Amino acid sequence: MSTVLQELDAEQPEPDGVTFDGQGRELFVVYLVNILLTIVTFGLYRFWGKTRIRQYVWSHLRYKGDAFEYTGTGLELFLGFVIVFFAVILPLIGVGIWVQLLLQQGDITLVIVIGGLLYLVFFCLFPIAIFRAYRYRLSRTLWRGIRFGLTGTGRVYAAKFIGYLLLQIITLGLASPYTTVKLYEYLVGNVWMGSGRFSLDPSWKPLMRPFLMFWGCIVFYFVLFVAAQVAGTTSINFLAFPTMIAIACFYFYYSAAVYRHVVGNIMFEGVRFSVDLKGRELFGLFFVNGLLLVFTLGIAFPWVIVRIMNFMVDKLAVHGEPDFEKISQNTEEMPTYGEGLAEAFDIGSI
Amino acid sequence: MNELGIQCGYFDGQSAAEQSISVEFMMDGLVFQVPGGGLVSWSYDQLRLISLQRNNGHMTLGWAEDDAVRMRIKNREAGEQLFRLAPHLKADRPEKGVMKPVMVSGAIVAILAMIYFSYPVFRQAIIMSLPDSWAQEIGNTLAQVSIGKAASCTDPQGLIALQTLTDRLTKGVAMPYELDIRVIDAPIVNAFAAPGGQVVLFRGLLDEAQSIDEVAGVLGHELGHVKHRHPLKRVIDIYGFELLLTSLGGNFGGYSSMLLMMSYSRDDEREADETSLSLLKDAHISGDGYADFFERLEEKQSFLPDVMNFLSTHPLPEEREQTIRERDDVGPTTPALNKSEWHALRNICGSAGRKLDDWDLQDEEIINI
Structure with a gap:
């Protein structure tokens, strides 16, 4: 029997580049089972459900015909959440109750100080949660048996995140292209596939022009309506709606520019990437996805995921090929539990 | 026996390079010569289906004995034969097996x-x-x-x-x-x-x-x-x-x-x-x-x-x-x-x-x- 099969070998060449062959119909089955089990377990199953969705999506995403693999488990996500629940959420609830009691006693100053600190803690934990979620997902991602990874620390990421945010506030948002690229530089620069490391060229000046168009619109809007308020006139109100439309258009225009620029400046072992993406296409994706979710009350969620994956794969091009011989297995230590903090903040639905 | 085998891709878990192997479908498992190593047998019940490609039926397999090694079968007929020899692989996908969760739900209720x-x-x-x-x-x-x-x-x-x-x-x-x-x-x-x-x-x-x-x-x-x-x-x-x-x-x-x-x-x-x-x-x-x-x-x-x-x-x-x-x-x-x-x-x-x-x-x- 083997001789017959031998003749059929290598009938179809593997597709080059990145492809996705998941189907909304199949993913819907996964999703439906998830909903059912999530309901009867009072939400507890969602950790396992998320894992199954990821397994499906990862295993249909391919590079050079070889599928990615998601090796995380629901138990890891669950334990990650339990740890965060006892280490972070429960103490914060305790402080919250304490503040309530202080409020009863009328100690307003102390309430403001503690409440403020509470918000500060939340604010600092947020970027750490994002970073850790990335780290977990990458450490559970395999391609040809080679593990991805994320080095660096959540603390440094959070420090940069908050520092850049302050810089944006001080510069009235004008530092946005710079801070966006610098934050990506830290994240991307810490991504590994096996022994191969990604890097991002931190040039940001080409983003300034598209950003200024977006920024200019917002400034125009404020100047216009502050002036109208001061003058007490309503005669220019008809301009409000067109200006808001313009802000939205330039937002997608700028977002697409960021994606093109950032992806275009990523390097990996001699490989370059590019996304051929226009602002209106990005808008189209979000707009249709939004309509799908709203009009089906979320039932279309699997199709929305597939649409996003197909869109990305369609736009993404890989230039060149790394020397696969030189990419050896990742020896970095893996995080043991997953995403508890991100779960607590409800970041990312898949 | 190599002449009789099916050409497959092999990833040793140490590098991302693909190696070519010739795999024979035996009664109890897949037998092949590891590049630069000896003859191994992956018994069917130790196999895990990692991915099945829709357009050409190609599949990626994992093996319970070694977490990182992968085999890629690039031939639809060979894949179908494998499904006959190791039927449990068919259910090895997140979108398969709806009855079990329904029964589990009933038990939980x-x-x-x-x-x-x-x-x-x-x-x-x-x-x-x-x-x-x-x-x-x-x-x-x-x-x-x-x-x-x-x-x-x-x-x-x-x-x-x-x-x-x-x-x-x-x-x-x-x-x-x-x-x-x-x-x-x-x-x-x-x-x-x-x-x-x-x-x-x-x-x-x-x-x-x-x-x-x-x-x-x-x-x-x-x-x-x-x-x-x-x-x-x-x-x-x-x-x-x-x-x-x-x-x-x-x-x-x-x-x-x-x-x-x-x-x-x-x-x-x-x-x-x-x-x-x-x-x-x-x-x-x-x-x-x-x-x-x-x-x-x-x-x-x-x-x-x-x-x-x-x-x-x-x-x-x-x-x-x-x-x-x-x-x-x-x-x-x-x-x-x-x-x-x-x-x-x-x-x-x-x-x-x-x-x-x-x-x-x-x-x-x-x-x-």
Whole structure:
């Protein structure tokens, strides 16, 4: 029997580049089972459900015909959440109750100080949660048996995140292209596939022009309506709606520019990437996805995921090929539990 | 044997480079020569399907013995043959196998139903093992939080009238705690019982009541809560059950625990109503006043749709009124307090006959007695 099969070998060449062959119909089955089990377990199953969705999506995403693999488990996500629940959420609830009691006693100053600190803690934990979620997902991602990874620390990421945010506030948002690229530089620069490391060229000046168009619109809007308020006139109100439309258009225009620029400046072992993406296409994706979710009350969620994956794969091009011989297995230590903090903040639905 | 095998890709888990191997499909497993190594056999039950490519049937396989090695079968027919030899691989995908989760769901629902019906028994055991002083301490704190800065009413004549009413209602009835009944000077038409024998009536209730029998019914209801330790049950529900479900189950867990708690709470309210009726009956006080109270409540809350019954901590007023009207009074009844006592009780906060601006003022407020 083997001789017959031998003749059929290598009938179809593997597709080059990145492809996705998941189907909304199949993913819907996964999703439906998830909903059912999530309901009867009072939400507890969602950790396992998320894992199954990821397994499906990862295993249909391919590079050079070889599928990615998601090796995380629901138990890891669950334990990650339990740890965060006892280490972070429960103490914060305790402080919250304490503040309530202080409020009863009328100690307003102390309430403001503690409440403020509470918000500060939340604010600092947020970027750490994002970073850790990335780290977990990458450490559970395999391609040809080679593990991805994320080095660096959540603390440094959070420090940069908050520092850049302050810089944006001080510069009235004008530092946005710079801070966006610098934050990506830290994240991307810490991504590994096996022994191969990604890097991002931190040039940001080409983003300034598209950003200024977006920024200019917002400034125009404020100047216009502050002036109208001061003058007490309503005669220019008809301009409000067109200006808001313009802000939205330039937002997608700028977002697409960021994606093109950032992806275009990523390097990996001699490989370059590019996304051929226009602002209106990005808008189209979000707009249709939004309509799908709203009009089906979320039932279309699997199709929305597939649409996003197909869109990305369609736009993404890989230039060149790394020397696969030189990419050896990742020896970095893996995080043991997953995403508890991100779960607590409800970041990312898949 | 290499000439007979099928050309496959092999990834050794050490590098991302693809190596070419020739694999033979034997009865019990896949046999091939590892590049630069010996002959190995991957038995079929150790195989894991990692990915199946839709357009050409190519598949990626993992092997239980070594987490990182992968084999890639690049031939649809070979893949189909593998499915015949190792049928378990077909179900090795997240979108396959719907029946199992459905059965698991059924089992979970059954277990949850058991928990739902047995939980009150466990809770009762916890309540019995807690010291009364502990309940009183919690009660003091909770009552203080609800009352805030409003003052207790202390008119001596009023206090005596309140004591007379309480004594008449609780004559010969064993209460688990020492009673501490207070009227609070606030224009709220409400009353509540806290863990550990504390009962609070708000002045608004006395102002709005059209007869002393109405007040007696409400007081009897709160005494019913005390008798059955309902407030302590709620505390255990909130800190033991609700907090757990809400935190572990996310939004969905929160909503479902809320519905569960409301269902338990409505049962308690019905029990407290029953107790109130029996206290009234034993004290030879008519239940009509208590029924009248709910009749007026019904009118005030007519803005609420009936579906609220499932979304409320209390049964609907019309249901409660009907239950009270259907009671069977035995023997003659007398008003709960005589005229002068009732007058004293109404003035317990010092100012006679103060009316609320308008009870309709609180149209949007749901009165929880």
